[in-house]
Amino acid sequence: MDNAQITISNPDDLKKRSYIYIKIGDKKYKEYTGVKLGLDIQPNSCLTVKERIEKLKVLEYEFKKAIEFGKYPINKSPTKIKTIENTSLRELLDMAIENKKKANLSSKYVHHLEKLTNKLKAFLTSEELNGNINDLQRSRIQEFMNQFNSSASNYMISRRHIKAVFGEIDKDFEFNTSIVNRTDRRKATLSFIKFIQKINYQKS
Secondary structure (H helix, E strand, O other): OOOEEEEEEOOOOOOOOOEEEEEEOOEEEEEOOOHHHOOOOOHHHOOOHHHHHHHHHHHHHHHHHHHHOOOOOOOOOOOOOOOOOOOOHHHHHHHHHHHHHHOOOOHHHHHHHHHHHHHHHHHOOHHHHHOOHHHOOHHHHHHHHHHHOOOHHHHHHHHHHHHHHHHHHHHHOOOOOHHHHOOOOOOOOHHHHHHHHHHHHHHO
16 A cells, blocks of 8 residues: 555653554544454563564564555454344344345245234334343243234244244344243143144245
8 A cells, every 4th residue: 555654653661552554545544453463562561662663663564564464454343243232122033034035045934924024023012123032031921922812723823933933033033932932831732733734935
């Protein structure tokens, strides 16, 4: 990079921090160590000014190489890695449905999953949706599931679908799956068994 300039700042007083000053176009940077390059170069840990200038020259050389090969400056806004701590329940539910849409599943089956998930989001409070999935209580999922008590088959079909959505979340994010797995069951009817067989056929 032709427009890159690097200078060394090394005060005679060891109590004052030394660094290399980098100017690339209109961007300015100060680097005190080689941490950003994955290198253990720490000029300010030196005991003499002479030793420190030697370390600074090594630091300067390594940053020149990094700039030359396009490894510096490092992107100041890297993609934030999603974790269970920084991803809301709402986001997790939406991600689960998107994953299902990308999978080799029947459109009708995915539609049922999405429809049920939208009902769940409408049922939960804003605080629950914007919060952590591990803070969601099993009783709240059970309360939601009770809406489908018109028949045992309807209830169990809905339960199976909601488990599929949360199961998709569990593939990438570890959470307390008992909030779904420990919801009540209803006695399966013949029509329910036939429906499950049909669903399994559609998914395969």
